[in-house]
Amino acid sequence: MKLSSRYNRVNILVSLLVLLSTGVIYYVVIHFILTEKLDRDLRIEEEEIRAYAEKYHKLPLAGDFHDQKVSYRLVNPSDTTGRSFGNSVYLNEKEHEKEPGRSLTTFMKVNDQVFEVSVTKSRLEAEDLVRIIFLISLLIIILLLLTLFLVNRFLLNSLWKPFYHILDQMKAFNLTGRNEVKVEQSKIDEFVELNQAVLLMSQRVKEDYKELKSFTDNAAHEMMTPLAVINSKLDTLLQTEGFSDQQGELIEDIYMAVGRLSRLNHSLLLLAKIENNMIKNEEPIHLKPLIEQKLRQFQELLQSAEIMVSTQLTDKEVLMSKYLADILFNNLISNAIRHNVKPGHIEVILNASQLVFKNTGITMALDGARTFERFNKTASSDGLGLGLAISRQICNLYGFSMTYAYGAGQHTFTISF
Amino acid sequence: MKLLLIEDEQSLRESILTYFSAEGNICELAVDFQSAMEKISLYQYDCILLDLTLPGGEGMEILRALKKLNKKDGVLIISARHSLDDKVDGLNLGADDYLVKPFHLSELQARVTAIVRRKSFDGNSTIIFNEISIDTIAMKVTVKDRMLNLTKKEFDLLVYFTANQRKVVTKNAIAEHLWGDEIDLSDDFDFIYTHIKNLRKKLVEAGCKDYIKSMYGVGYKFENI
Incomplete structure (x- = not known):
């Protein structure tokens, strides 16, 4: 729900509630006041009748009254109660209509006789007044709600415009892109502050990103240079004559370690680059020829490891970086070779929706949750433990999902496009 | 150079x-x-x-x-x-x-x-090493005018050796050269041995001297003898 519609709803609901309750209170109070006034008039009338009766020892004629009806009834003296007010019907003789009335019933003693005197006045005017007041209130309520609704709708929309503008800018914000965040000038303090904060944040993020980028570059350079020195010194050392086979073995071990270290370094930098989305150059890649080419590239290794490969490929085109596609398939294939048995089997299935790599291997499932974690590898593995982490990272980058499953002696890695 | x-x-x-x-x-x-x-x-x-x-x-x-x-x-x-x-x-x-x-x-x-x-300006694409002649453009190797039937990898290997004459070349270096460093090879380079053996055999059978020498188990040296 949008902020404005939520605000609108609450605002209108509360206004309606408040206006309605004030309307009711208004109605009740005015009604009460008018009834009080009528009652006072009735009492004055009673006083006049009483005064007349005292003076002349008889009751005035009922027909002499203009704006009220008076009636007398002889009652038993024991039946007298007290003065009481009540609503009744007033018969308007001029207009021959029945109107709502207010009547006062009292008892008077005239010449030792007790009369019940009732005076009735029309309530019509009072009722009309109340109705008019009620109608005016209602009109005000409707008008007020309508204004509120319109104001909220149009004013809020225009008030929130800078917010939506900055939101669009933030959505379009791309770390690697060159476009800067542009803000719309606003007179509202909150939006000015928001704009400033967003601008500041985007600048800071860009700066951090640049720093990170130069850090990765520098880290690569700084670490690769000593590695290159070690490697070249080993190469030079090897050219000097007269090593025993034992010394040769030692040198080979150092070579291995240096090779491992540099591969590790490359892999870590690659992971950082993929995570930071620093690899661009997406292009349509035909997976079928690429996989076939990769399998040819690994041919000698497959032969020497006595691994049979069967493929079932239909062409599929995906949009990704050629560089990362190469790495992905190198990882998947070398993984399937390294963790295979001798003689073993690899099956590659490619169709429009997924790519499946199946290989024979240890007859035990890998720990599913940890398979793709960095540096997670089986005790027997001589790899870096980064291959699958990189593969999954590449898949994530392009919105593919990569899953692992084990069944019937086959380890299966599935990439779903 | x-x-x-x-x-x-x-x-x-x-x-x-x-x-x-x-x-x-x-x-x-x-x-x-x-x-x-x-x-x-x-x-x-x-x-x-x-x-x-x-x-x-x-x-x-x-x-x-x-x-x-x-x-x-x-x-x-x-x-x-x-x-x-x-x-x-x-x-x-x-x-x-x-x-x-x-x-x-x-x-x-x-x-x-x-x-x-x-x-090179003279367009010399042929490497000559004693009786071996390597045409790098046509990718053909002849020994004493006899064509050698080499696989792509064996050919690359021979060119690599001639570029590094009298040098000890490690198995790592050979593997990386032939298969590219992108391939995360297992640290077991024994499969290289097969390729060296085959190349050696083909050269010797063609009447070539055995120029490839195994060095301390680390690598090989291609040297005139």
């Missing part, structure tokens, strides 16, 4: 210098951007080994300067930056090849030799 090595790391410079000079190549040095710019404008080289990160300037600028000077020197970039953009930029600016640090000196030698061979 006359080479110019532009590299700021002293130890690396020394190793490369030693490796190349042993074969009678002339190898000049530049340790920073300024001296490199001076040298490239004054002299002509068969191949320039260029590090991209230099004190005083970017290696890419040297490539631009070479292009501006209309120089035809071969350029091999040696960089620690394993970045695709750098590779593409470098090659677009006229570099002939791109080698990522750390590398094997034998690989460096092979790449430089290949560049110089491609750039």
Whole structure:
């Protein structure tokens, strides 16, 4: 729900509630006041009748009254109660209509006789007044709600415009892109502050990103240079004559370690680059020829490891970086070779929706949750433990999902496009 | 060959210098951007080994300067930056090849030799080593006028050996050269042995001397005997 519609709803609901309750209170109070006034008039009338009766020892004629009806009834003296007010019907003789009335019933003693005197006045005017007041209130309520609704709708929309503008800018914000965040000038303090904060944040993020980028570059350079020195010194050392086979073995071990270290370094930098989305150059890649080419590239290794490969490929085109596609398939294939048995089997299935790599291997499932974690590898593995982490990272980058499953002696890695 | 090595790391410079000079190549040095710019404008080289990160300037600028000077020197970039953009930029600016640090000196030698061979004005694409003649364009090898039937990998291996004559070449270096360093090879390089054995057999059967010698279990040496 949008902020404005939520605000609108609450605002209108509360206004309606408040206006309605004030309307009711208004109605009740005015009604009460008018009834009080009528009652006072009735009492004055009673006083006049009483005064007349005292003076002349008889009751005035009922027909002499203009704006009220008076009636007398002889009652038993024991039946007298007290003065009481009540609503009744007033018969308007001029207009021959029945109107709502207010009547006062009292008892008077005239010449030792007790009369019940009732005076009735029309309530019509009072009722009309109340109705008019009620109608005016209602009109005000409707008008007020309508204004509120319109104001909220149009004013809020225009008030929130800078917010939506900055939101669009933030959505379009791309770390690697060159476009800067542009803000719309606003007179509202909150939006000015928001704009400033967003601008500041985007600048800071860009700066951090640049720093990170130069850090990765520098880290690569700084670490690769000593590695290159070690490697070249080993190469030079090897050219000097007269090593025993034992010394040769030692040198080979150092070579291995240096090779491992540099591969590790490359892999870590690659992971950082993929995570930071620093690899661009997406292009349509035909997976079928690429996989076939990769399998040819690994041919000698497959032969020497006595691994049979069967493929079932239909062409599929995906949009990704050629560089990362190469790495992905190198990882998947070398993984399937390294963790295979001798003689073993690899099956590659490619169709429009997924790519499946199946290989024979240890007859035990890998720990599913940890398979793709960095540096997670089986005790027997001589790899870096980064291959699958990189593969999954590449898949994530392009919105593919990569899953692992084990069944019937086959380890299966599935990439779903 | 006359080479110019532009590299700021002293130890690396020394190793490369030693490796190349042993074969009678002339190898000049530049340790920073300024001296490199001076040298490239004054002299002509068969191949320039260029590090991209230099004190005083970017290696890419040297490539631009070479292009501006209309120089035809071969350029091999040696960089620690394993970045695709750098590779593409470098090659677009006229570099002939791109080698990522750390590398094997034998690989460096092979790449430089290949560049110089491609750039040589007499169009000499044939490598002659005693009775072996290698046509690098047609990818044919003849021994005493007899054609040898080599696989692609065996051919590459032989060219690699001839570029690194009298040098001990490690199994690692051979594996990386033949299969590329992207392939995360297992540390077991025994499968290389099969290729060496096959190449050796084919050469000897063709009436060639056995020039390939196993060295301390680490690698091999291709040497005139």
